[in-house]
Amino acid sequence: MHIMEGFLPHPWWEIWFGLSFPVVAYGVYRMNKMIKDSRETLPLLAVAGAFVFVLSSLKLPSVTGSCSHPTGTGMGAIIFGPWITSVLAVIVLVYQAVFLAHGGLTTLGANTFSMGIAGPAVGYLIYKAATKAGLHLYLSVFLAATLADWATYLVTSIQLALAFPSATGAFASFKAFAAVFAVTQIPLAIVEGVVTALMFKYIVSLRSDVLLRMKVVTDSTIAKLKETLP
Amino acid sequence: MNRASGIKLEHIALVVIVLFIAAFAAVSSTGNHEWSGADTQAENVISQITGGTYEPWFSSIYQPPSSEIESLLFALQAAIGSLIIGYFLGYYRAVEKAKRDNSTRK
Numbered sequence: 001m002h003i004m005e006g007f008l009p010h011p012w013w014e015i016w017f018g019l020s021f022p023v024v025a026y027g028v029y030r031m032n033k034m035i036k037d038s039r040e041t042l043p044l045l046a047v048a049g050a051f052v053f054v055l056s057s058l059k060l061p062s063v064t065g066s067c068s069h070p071t072g073t074g075m076g077a078i079i080f081g082p083w084i085t086s087v088l089a090v091i092v093l094v095y096q097a098v099f100l101a102h103g104g105l106t107t108l109g110a111n112t113f114s115m116g117i118a119g120p121a122v123g124y125l126i127y128k129a130a131t132k133a134g135l136h137l138y139l140s141v142f143l144a145a146t147l148a149d150w151a152t153y154l155v156t157s158i159q160l161a162l163a164f165p166s167a168t169g170a171f172a173s174f175k176a177f178a179a180v181f182a183v184t185q186i187p188l189a190i191v192e193g194v195v196t197a198l199m200f201k202y203i204v205s206l207r208s209d210v211l212l213r214m215k216v217v218t219d220s221t222i223a224k225l226k227e228t229l230p
Numbered sequence: 231m232n233r234a235s236g237i238k239l240e241h242i243a244l245v246v247i248v249l250f251i252a253a254f255a256a257v258s259s260t261g262n263h264e265w266s267g268a269d270t271q272a273e274n275v276i277s278q279i280t281g282g283t284y285e286p287w288f289s290s291i292y293q294p295p296s297s298e299i300e301s302l303l304f305a306l307q308a309a310i311g312s313l314i315i316g317y318f319l320g321y322y323r324a325v326e327k328a329k330r331d332n333s334t335r336k
Contacts (some may be wrong), residue, residue, distance in 0.1 A: 001269040041248065043318045046297030055312030057304045061254045066271055092277060092307075099303050101290035102269075110336050138239055153268075166279045176234030180271045188252055194246045199315075201239050206322040 001068045001181065002093065002111040003156060005104025012163040019108030024090055027083040034084065040210055041080075044203065048076035049088040050200060055192060056092050056115075062184040069154050070192035072200045075199060076144025077120035078127045079216050080139050084117050089116030115156035123148025137204070146193030153181040 008016070035042055056073030062068060076085035093111050096102040103111050123144040130140035161174035204211060204225065211217045257263065276284055294300035 001267050001272070004269050004286070005275065005290045006288035007273070007284075009284075009287065046314050047318050050314035053313070054308050057307040057311070059267065059304075060250075061255050061258075061265050063266060064266050065257055065261070067265050068268040082274050095307065097290070098292060100296070100300060100307075101293045104288070104290060106288045120310040134316075160276070163278050164276050164284070173275070176275045176279070177272060180268050180275060184268045187253060191246060191250050194243045198239055198243050202319055206319065207328060229329075 001156075002096070002103030002115070002160065003107040003198060006106055007104070008107050008110055008159070008163050012159070013106050013109060015158065016107075016113050018088070020109045020112040020117060023083065024086050027085070027087040030081075030083045030089055034080070038213070041161075042081060043212065044207060044210055045088075046085070046171075047203070048079055048085070049091065049144075051196075052088050054090050055195070056096070058190050060153070060191070062187050064184045066184050067186045068153070068181070068188055070188050071115050071119055071149050073115060073120045073152070073190065074123040074141075074148040074192065074196050075209075077123040077148055078141060078144055078200070079203075079211065079214065080117035081185065082120035082124050085110065085120040087195055089120070091190060110159050111156075114159060115152045118155040118196070119145060119148040121154035122151035131217075131221070135149075135219065137225060141200045142193040142197040144193075145196035146189045149189035150182065151190045153185040154178065157181045201229050 031045070035045070052072040052075075055070040057069070059067045071089075073085050073089055076088050089107075089114050093103055093108055093115065094105075097105050099109060110130045126147050127140055127144035130143050131137065134142075157174055157177035157180075160171045160177045164173055166173040167178070202221070204217065208217065208222050212222065213221065294303060
Protein backbone atom coordinates (compact mmCIF):
# COMPACT_ATOMS: atom_id res chain seq x y z
CA MET A 1 0.00 0.00 0.00
CA HIS A 2 1.48 3.26 -1.13
CA ILE A 3 1.05 6.76 0.22
CA MET A 4 -2.12 8.09 -1.33
CA GLU A 5 -2.46 10.98 -3.74
CA GLY A 6 -2.14 14.38 -2.08
CA PHE A 7 -1.23 12.93 1.30
CA LEU A 8 2.28 14.32 1.49
CA PRO A 9 2.37 18.04 2.23
CA HIS A 10 4.99 20.51 1.08
CA PRO A 11 8.00 20.23 1.44
CA TRP A 12 8.01 16.46 1.82
CA TRP A 13 6.72 15.42 -1.56
CA GLU A 14 9.39 17.56 -3.25
CA ILE A 15 12.12 16.16 -0.99
CA TRP A 16 11.28 12.56 -1.89
CA PHE A 17 11.11 13.43 -5.57
CA GLY A 18 14.53 15.02 -5.24
CA LEU A 19 15.97 11.94 -3.56
CA SER A 20 14.39 9.44 -5.95
CA PHE A 21 14.93 11.16 -9.28
CA PRO A 22 18.74 10.81 -9.51
CA VAL A 23 18.54 7.15 -8.50
CA VAL A 24 15.94 6.33 -11.15
CA ALA A 25 17.83 8.36 -13.77
CA TYR A 26 21.01 6.43 -13.01
CA GLY A 27 18.94 3.23 -13.05
CA VAL A 28 17.71 4.02 -16.57
CA TYR A 29 21.31 4.60 -17.64
CA ARG A 30 22.44 1.29 -16.08
CA MET A 31 19.52 -0.54 -17.64
CA ASN A 32 20.24 0.76 -21.15
CA LYS A 33 23.90 -0.08 -20.78
CA MET A 34 23.13 -3.60 -19.55
CA ILE A 35 20.70 -4.31 -22.38
CA LYS A 36 23.18 -3.01 -24.95
CA ASP A 37 26.11 -4.97 -23.53
CA SER A 38 24.27 -8.25 -22.99
CA ARG A 39 20.99 -8.70 -24.76
CA GLU A 40 20.40 -12.10 -23.17
CA THR A 41 19.51 -10.33 -19.92
CA LEU A 42 16.43 -8.72 -21.50
CA PRO A 43 14.01 -11.64 -20.98
CA LEU A 44 15.09 -11.94 -17.34
CA LEU A 45 14.58 -8.21 -16.91
CA ALA A 46 11.07 -8.60 -18.33
CA VAL A 47 10.40 -11.46 -15.92
CA ALA A 48 11.63 -9.43 -12.95
CA GLY A 49 9.43 -6.51 -14.00
CA ALA A 50 6.45 -8.79 -14.55
CA PHE A 51 7.01 -10.27 -11.11
CA VAL A 52 6.65 -6.79 -9.58
CA PHE A 53 3.49 -6.33 -11.66
CA VAL A 54 1.88 -9.53 -10.42
CA LEU A 55 2.83 -9.30 -6.76
CA SER A 56 1.95 -5.65 -6.32
CA SER A 57 -1.49 -6.24 -7.81
CA LEU A 58 -2.42 -8.80 -5.17
CA LYS A 59 -4.03 -7.16 -2.19
CA LEU A 60 -3.87 -9.79 0.50
CA PRO A 61 -5.62 -10.00 3.86
CA SER A 62 -3.38 -10.01 6.90
CA VAL A 63 -3.70 -11.07 10.53
CA THR A 64 -4.46 -7.47 11.49
CA GLY A 65 -7.82 -7.58 9.74
CA SER A 66 -6.68 -5.25 6.99
CA CYS A 67 -5.21 -5.69 3.54
CA SER A 68 -1.97 -4.77 1.90
CA HIS A 69 0.06 -6.02 -1.02
CA PRO A 70 3.57 -7.41 -1.51
CA THR A 71 6.08 -5.51 -3.63
CA GLY A 72 7.87 -8.15 -5.70
CA THR A 73 11.00 -6.02 -5.90
CA GLY A 74 13.28 -8.48 -4.09
CA MET A 75 13.75 -10.59 -7.20
CA GLY A 76 14.85 -7.67 -9.36
CA ALA A 77 17.14 -6.41 -6.62
CA ILE A 78 18.91 -9.76 -6.33
CA ILE A 79 19.43 -10.23 -10.06
CA PHE A 80 19.87 -6.67 -11.33
CA GLY A 81 20.65 -4.64 -8.20
CA PRO A 82 18.69 -1.75 -6.70
CA TRP A 83 19.44 0.84 -9.42
CA ILE A 84 17.70 -1.02 -12.21
CA THR A 85 14.95 -2.28 -9.90
CA SER A 86 14.01 1.31 -9.09
CA VAL A 87 13.04 1.74 -12.75
CA LEU A 88 10.85 -1.38 -12.66
CA ALA A 89 9.11 -0.06 -9.54
CA VAL A 90 8.44 3.33 -11.14
CA ILE A 91 6.66 1.66 -14.07
CA VAL A 92 4.29 -0.18 -11.72
CA LEU A 93 3.77 2.85 -9.47
CA VAL A 94 2.86 5.05 -12.43
CA TYR A 95 0.40 2.43 -13.75
CA GLN A 96 -1.29 2.19 -10.37
CA ALA A 97 -1.30 5.96 -9.79
CA VAL A 98 -2.75 6.80 -13.20
CA PHE A 99 -5.27 4.01 -13.77
CA LEU A 100 -6.13 2.74 -10.32
CA ALA A 101 -6.03 5.83 -8.10
CA HIS A 102 -3.71 3.72 -5.97
CA GLY A 103 -0.72 5.64 -4.69
CA GLY A 104 -0.42 8.93 -6.52
CA LEU A 105 1.53 11.18 -8.83
CA THR A 106 2.37 13.75 -6.14
CA THR A 107 3.49 10.95 -3.82
CA LEU A 108 5.31 9.11 -6.61
CA GLY A 109 8.68 10.32 -5.37
CA ALA A 110 8.08 9.03 -1.85
CA ASN A 111 6.59 5.75 -3.05
CA THR A 112 9.46 5.24 -5.47
CA PHE A 113 11.90 5.84 -2.65
CA SER A 114 10.29 3.24 -0.35
CA MET A 115 9.34 0.55 -2.86
CA GLY A 116 11.89 1.15 -5.60
CA ILE A 117 14.99 2.21 -3.72
CA ALA A 118 15.02 1.47 0.02
CA GLY A 119 13.38 -1.97 -0.23
CA PRO A 120 15.53 -3.22 -3.12
CA ALA A 121 18.69 -1.79 -1.51
CA VAL A 122 17.95 -3.70 1.69
CA GLY A 123 17.17 -6.86 -0.29
CA TYR A 124 20.35 -6.55 -2.32
CA LEU A 125 22.55 -6.08 0.75
CA ILE A 126 20.89 -8.92 2.63
CA TYR A 127 21.35 -11.24 -0.35
CA LYS A 128 25.02 -10.36 -0.66
CA ALA A 129 25.60 -10.76 3.08
CA ALA A 130 23.68 -14.02 3.33
CA THR A 131 25.39 -15.69 0.37
CA LYS A 132 28.75 -14.48 1.64
CA ALA A 133 27.97 -15.99 5.04
CA GLY A 134 27.42 -19.29 3.24
CA LEU A 135 23.69 -19.60 3.77
CA HIS A 136 21.77 -21.81 1.37
CA LEU A 137 21.02 -19.94 -1.86
CA TYR A 138 17.24 -20.16 -1.57
CA LEU A 139 17.32 -19.19 2.09
CA SER A 140 19.33 -16.12 1.12
CA VAL A 141 16.75 -15.25 -1.54
CA PHE A 142 13.95 -15.75 0.96
CA LEU A 143 15.57 -13.46 3.53
CA ALA A 144 16.38 -10.82 0.93
CA ALA A 145 12.86 -10.71 -0.56
CA THR A 146 11.11 -10.83 2.83
CA LEU A 147 13.18 -8.02 4.28
CA ALA A 148 13.00 -5.94 1.08
CA ASP A 149 9.21 -6.10 1.32
CA TRP A 150 9.18 -5.29 5.00
CA ALA A 151 11.73 -2.48 4.72
CA THR A 152 9.54 -0.85 2.05
CA TYR A 153 6.70 -0.44 4.54
CA LEU A 154 8.97 0.62 7.37
CA VAL A 155 10.22 3.41 5.14
CA THR A 156 6.63 4.33 4.21
CA SER A 157 5.91 4.63 7.94
CA ILE A 158 8.97 6.83 8.42
CA GLN A 159 7.95 9.04 5.49
CA LEU A 160 4.48 9.57 6.91
CA ALA A 161 5.83 10.11 10.42
CA LEU A 162 8.21 12.82 9.19
CA ALA A 163 5.40 14.57 7.35
CA PHE A 164 2.92 14.16 10.21
CA PRO A 165 4.77 14.33 13.52
CA SER A 166 2.42 14.04 16.46
CA ALA A 167 2.35 16.43 19.41
CA THR A 168 4.89 14.22 21.18
CA GLY A 169 7.24 14.02 18.22
CA ALA A 170 7.83 12.09 15.02
CA PHE A 171 8.73 8.86 16.79
CA ALA A 172 5.29 8.54 18.37
CA SER A 173 3.62 8.93 15.01
CA PHE A 174 6.12 6.52 13.46
CA LYS A 175 4.88 3.92 15.94
CA ALA A 176 1.29 4.64 14.93
CA PHE A 177 2.02 4.32 11.21
CA ALA A 178 4.24 1.27 11.68
CA ALA A 179 1.43 -0.38 13.64
CA VAL A 180 -0.66 -0.06 10.50
CA PHE A 181 1.87 -0.78 7.75
CA ALA A 182 4.69 -2.83 9.21
CA VAL A 183 2.60 -5.23 11.29
CA THR A 184 0.11 -5.89 8.49
CA GLN A 185 3.04 -6.58 6.23
CA ILE A 186 4.79 -9.30 8.27
CA PRO A 187 2.82 -12.32 6.99
CA LEU A 188 2.72 -10.87 3.48
CA ALA A 189 6.46 -10.37 3.47
CA ILE A 190 7.00 -14.00 4.46
CA VAL A 191 4.75 -15.22 1.65
CA GLU A 192 6.55 -12.94 -0.77
CA GLY A 193 9.90 -14.34 0.38
CA VAL A 194 8.81 -17.92 -0.22
CA VAL A 195 7.28 -17.19 -3.62
CA THR A 196 10.39 -15.27 -4.68
CA ALA A 197 12.63 -18.16 -3.59
CA LEU A 198 10.50 -20.53 -5.66
CA MET A 199 10.65 -18.25 -8.69
CA PHE A 200 14.40 -17.92 -8.24
CA LYS A 201 14.74 -21.69 -8.19
CA TYR A 202 13.08 -21.93 -11.60
CA ILE A 203 15.29 -19.20 -13.02
CA VAL A 204 18.40 -20.93 -11.66
CA SER A 205 17.33 -24.23 -13.19
CA LEU A 206 16.68 -22.62 -16.60
CA ARG A 207 19.14 -19.76 -16.99
CA SER A 208 21.93 -20.27 -14.48
CA ASP A 209 24.32 -19.24 -17.28
CA VAL A 210 22.99 -15.66 -17.26
CA LEU A 211 23.03 -15.51 -13.47
CA LEU A 212 26.64 -16.73 -13.47
CA ARG A 213 27.70 -14.11 -15.99
CA MET A 214 25.99 -11.41 -13.96
CA LYS A 215 27.77 -12.71 -10.84
CA VAL A 216 24.49 -13.25 -9.00
CA VAL A 217 25.57 -16.78 -8.15
CA THR A 218 28.90 -18.59 -8.23
CA ASP A 219 29.90 -21.81 -9.95
CA SER A 220 30.26 -23.64 -6.66
CA THR A 221 26.74 -22.68 -5.50
CA ILE A 222 25.25 -23.98 -8.75
CA ALA A 223 27.29 -27.16 -8.53
CA LYS A 224 26.08 -27.72 -4.98
CA LEU A 225 22.45 -27.18 -6.01
CA LYS A 226 22.74 -29.55 -8.95
CA GLU A 227 24.04 -32.22 -6.55
CA THR A 228 21.12 -31.99 -4.15
CA LEU A 229 18.32 -31.12 -6.54
CA PRO A 230 17.14 -33.25 -9.41
CA MET B 231 15.91 -29.28 0.41
CA ASN B 232 17.77 -32.36 -0.66
CA ARG B 233 16.67 -35.46 -2.39
CA ALA B 234 17.27 -37.75 0.55
CA SER B 235 14.70 -36.07 2.76
CA GLY B 236 12.37 -35.49 -0.17
CA ILE B 237 11.45 -32.01 1.03
CA LYS B 238 11.43 -29.57 -1.82
CA LEU B 239 11.06 -25.82 -1.87
CA GLU B 240 7.62 -26.33 -3.41
CA HIS B 241 6.47 -28.20 -0.30
CA ILE B 242 7.70 -25.45 1.99
CA ALA B 243 5.95 -22.85 -0.17
CA LEU B 244 2.72 -24.84 -0.05
CA VAL B 245 2.86 -25.09 3.76
CA VAL B 246 3.50 -21.36 4.13
CA ILE B 247 0.57 -20.50 1.83
CA VAL B 248 -1.74 -22.89 3.68
CA LEU B 249 -0.70 -21.32 6.99
CA PHE B 250 -1.36 -17.89 5.51
CA ILE B 251 -4.88 -18.89 4.48
CA ALA B 252 -5.46 -20.54 7.86
CA ALA B 253 -4.42 -17.31 9.60
CA PHE B 254 -6.91 -15.41 7.44
CA ALA B 255 -9.67 -17.88 8.27
CA ALA B 256 -8.87 -17.74 11.98
CA VAL B 257 -8.84 -13.92 12.13
CA SER B 258 -11.90 -13.73 9.92
CA SER B 259 -13.96 -16.00 12.14
CA THR B 260 -13.12 -14.07 15.31
CA GLY B 261 -14.45 -10.58 15.54
CA ASN B 262 -15.48 -8.05 12.94
CA HIS B 263 -12.85 -6.84 10.55
CA GLU B 264 -13.24 -4.45 7.71
CA TRP B 265 -10.36 -5.87 5.65
CA SER B 266 -9.79 -2.37 4.44
CA GLY B 267 -6.53 -1.30 2.87
CA ALA B 268 -3.59 -0.34 5.06
CA ASP B 269 -3.53 2.99 3.21
CA THR B 270 -7.08 3.78 4.35
CA GLN B 271 -6.04 2.99 7.90
CA ALA B 272 -3.02 5.26 7.56
CA GLU B 273 -5.43 7.98 6.48
CA ASN B 274 -7.25 7.51 9.79
CA VAL B 275 -3.97 7.80 11.69
CA ILE B 276 -3.22 11.03 9.84
CA SER B 277 -6.59 12.53 10.73
CA GLN B 278 -6.07 11.45 14.36
CA ILE B 279 -2.65 13.09 14.54
CA THR B 280 -3.69 16.30 12.81
CA GLY B 281 -7.05 16.43 14.55
CA GLY B 282 -8.82 15.98 11.23
CA THR B 283 -7.42 19.21 9.82
CA TYR B 284 -5.36 17.69 7.01
CA GLU B 285 -6.91 17.96 3.59
CA PRO B 286 -5.20 16.15 0.71
CA TRP B 287 -4.04 18.93 -1.60
CA PHE B 288 -4.28 16.93 -4.78
CA SER B 289 -6.67 14.22 -5.89
CA SER B 290 -6.22 11.43 -8.37
CA ILE B 291 -6.51 12.49 -11.99
CA TYR B 292 -8.56 9.38 -12.74
CA GLN B 293 -10.70 7.28 -10.41
CA PRO B 294 -11.97 3.90 -11.57
CA PRO B 295 -15.72 4.62 -11.79
CA SER B 296 -16.66 1.49 -9.83
CA SER B 297 -15.04 -1.28 -7.83
CA GLU B 298 -15.76 -3.62 -10.75
CA ILE B 299 -13.63 -1.55 -13.06
CA GLU B 300 -10.97 -1.20 -10.39
CA SER B 301 -10.76 -4.97 -10.01
CA LEU B 302 -10.64 -5.28 -13.79
CA LEU B 303 -7.58 -3.04 -13.91
CA PHE B 304 -5.91 -4.88 -11.04
CA ALA B 305 -6.62 -8.20 -12.72
CA LEU B 306 -5.22 -6.82 -15.96
CA GLN B 307 -2.04 -5.87 -14.15
CA ALA B 308 -1.67 -9.37 -12.74
CA ALA B 309 -2.56 -10.96 -16.09
CA ILE B 310 0.06 -8.99 -18.01
CA GLY B 311 2.69 -9.95 -15.45
CA SER B 312 1.81 -13.64 -15.35
CA LEU B 313 1.73 -13.79 -19.15
CA ILE B 314 5.28 -12.47 -19.44
CA ILE B 315 6.59 -14.78 -16.70
CA GLY B 316 4.85 -17.83 -18.14
CA TYR B 317 5.98 -17.08 -21.69
CA PHE B 318 9.67 -16.80 -20.87
CA LEU B 319 9.85 -19.66 -18.39
CA GLY B 320 8.04 -21.89 -20.88
CA TYR B 321 10.30 -20.72 -23.70
CA TYR B 322 13.46 -21.40 -21.69
CA ARG B 323 12.16 -24.78 -20.66
CA ALA B 324 11.56 -25.79 -24.25
CA VAL B 325 15.01 -24.54 -25.28
CA GLU B 326 16.60 -26.60 -22.49
CA LYS B 327 14.69 -29.68 -23.56
CA ALA B 328 15.59 -29.22 -27.22
CA LYS B 329 19.26 -28.92 -26.23
CA ARG B 330 19.08 -32.08 -24.16
CA ASP B 331 17.27 -34.03 -26.87
CA ASN B 332 19.86 -32.93 -29.41
CA SER B 333 22.79 -34.00 -27.29
CA THR B 334 21.30 -37.44 -26.53
CA ARG B 335 20.59 -38.06 -30.22
CA LYS B 336 24.23 -37.43 -31.14
